[in-house]
Amino acid sequence: MESLADRAYLVTGGGTGIGAATALHLAALGASVTVIGRREEPLKKIADEVRRQGGDALAHTADVRDPAAVEAAVDAAMDRFGRIDGLVNNAAGNFVTPAEKLSPNGWRAVVDIVLNGTWNCTSAVARRMIETNRPGSIVSVIATYAWTGHPGTVHSAAAKAGVVAMTRTLAVEWARYDIRLNCVAPGPTETEGAGSALWAEQEDRDRVLASVPLRRFAGAAEVGDLIGLLLSDRAAYITGTTLTADGGQSLGAQIYGPPLETNGASPSPR
Ligand SMILES: CCCCCCCCCCC/C=C/C(=O)SCCNC(=O)CCNC(=O)[C@H](O)C(C)(C)COP(=O)(O)OP(=O)(O)OC[C@H]1O[C@@H](n2cnc3c(N)ncnc32)[C@H](O)[C@@H]1OP(=O)(O)O
Ligand SMILES: NC(=O)C1=CN([C@@H]2O[C@H](COP(=O)(O)OP(=O)(O)OC[C@H]3O[C@@H](n4cnc5c(N)ncnc54)[C@H](OP(=O)(O)O)[C@@H]3O)[C@@H](O)[C@H]2O)C=CC1
Numbered sequence: 483m484e485s486l487a488d489r490a491y492l493v494t495g496g497g498t499g500i501g502a503a504t505a506l507h508l509a510a511l512g513a514s515v516t517v518i519g520r521r522e523e524p525l526k527k528i529a530d531e532v533r534r535q536g537g538d539a540l541a542h543t544a545d546v547r548d549p550a551a552v553e554a555a556v557d558a559a560m561d562r563f564g565r566i567d568g569l570v571n572n573a574a575g576n577f578v579t580p581a582e583k584l585s586p587n588g589w590r591a592v593v594d595i596v597l598n599g600t601w602n603c604t605s606a607v608a609r610r611m612i613e614t615n616r617p618g619s620i621v622s623v624i625a626t627y628a629w630t631g632h633p634g635t636v637h638s639a640a641a642k643a644g645v646v647a648m649t650r651t652l653a654v655e656w657a658r659y660d661i662r663l664n665c666v667a668p669g670p671t672e673t674e675g676a677g678s679a680l681w682a683e684q685e686d687r688d689r690v691l692a693s694v695p696l697r698r699f700a701g702a703a704e705v706g707d708l709i710g711l712l713l714s715d716r717a718a719y720i721t722g723t724t725l726t727a728d729g730g731q732s733l734g735a736q737i738y739g740p741p742l743e744t745n746g747a748s749p750s751p752r
Pocket of ligand 1: 574575576577578579585586587588589591592624625626632633634635638669670671675676679680690
């Protein structure tokens with residue numbers, strides 16, 4: 483595993499789930515991390531954990547929908563660590579609802595967090611990289627329904643597709659600054675946020691598992707590991723792409739293959 487010593491990263495939604503696992507992974511590789519989110523408590527918990535393990539972390543509250551709050555968070559990270567080498571756009575909001583029942587405000591809440599929030603953070607961080615003449619790597623966490631679509635998630639699917647288009651566009655536009663942009667598309671991943679928003683009932687979990695050929699949820703840590711790979715110099719020639727890690731889910735159910743029943747079994751995530 484490549485050392486990220488002396489590097490400094492920002493992780494939005496870094497207090498829980500995939501964001502927290504990513505922050506801990508980056509810190510374990512020697513990087514400093516700034517974790518951003520709306521609630522102070524989970525951010526402080528992760529920052530404290532990083533420090534307990536000998537790393538350095540800053541917890542900064544900000545709503546990614548608010549460009550001024552994002553600017554302040556990026557300034558705080560620059561003041562504290564003197565550099566920014568990368569960003570993980572991980573913050574998201576989601577809930578399952580029939581599209582015809584989705585209110586204008588429900589649409590706006592999810593699209594604002596996922597699409598506008600990603601732009602607010604990406605533009606604020608990239609401007610610092612360009613001003614300081616430093617290369618950088620930006621990874622956005624999306625979902626495979628950005629291209630497959632998925633009933634019940636029209637707001638999130640549309641916003642994540644926008645993030646893919648943003649990533650591809652900026653990968654070309656900012657290549658001259660040596661700023662790389664990529665996406666990671668995890669499949670169903672065992673986190674509290676997704677668990678309560680998307681598969682709260684055992685019946686829902688079973689249906690999700692039945693759609694995954696590898697028959698298990700991803701673990702947040704294994705997604706964080708892939709994000710770390712794309713941030714690192716091992717991925718120096720990778721830009722504008724999406725790394726899918728979904729246990730085969732987006733390939734779709736096949737007609738001739740293993741039975742789709744899970745018999746209620748919920749294999750543990752890695
Ligand atoms: C079917 C799914 C299985 C598919 C399997 C595919 C593979 C997996 C792919 C999974 C991909 C993505 C996963 C994730 O993104 S998981 C992340 C989940 N984490 C969170 O959602 C945490 C953050 N969430 C939030 O902050 C909130 O949930 C919210 C997004 C709503 C934003 O909060 P905010 O405080 O800003 O907003 P409000 O509470 O004021 O609500 C705004 C409007 O939205 C309406 N709303 C809220 N919840 C629901 C709901 N459950 N159903 C319908 N409408 C909802 C709310 O009523 C407000 O609208 P109105 O003012 O009109 O009432
Ligand atoms: N878990 C899964 O199955 C999958 C998840 N993903 C994606 O992975 C990412 C992480 O999801 P996951 O870890 O499961 O979920 P979580 O709910 O644990 O993470 C979401 C994080 O985003 C933060 N957040 C939400 N809204 C805002 C906001 N407006 N401003 C700042 N921070 C915000 C939350 O903190 P706070 O509430 O304190 O602001 C929380 O820490 C998301 O992008 C999600 O779409 C993709 C595919 C599958």
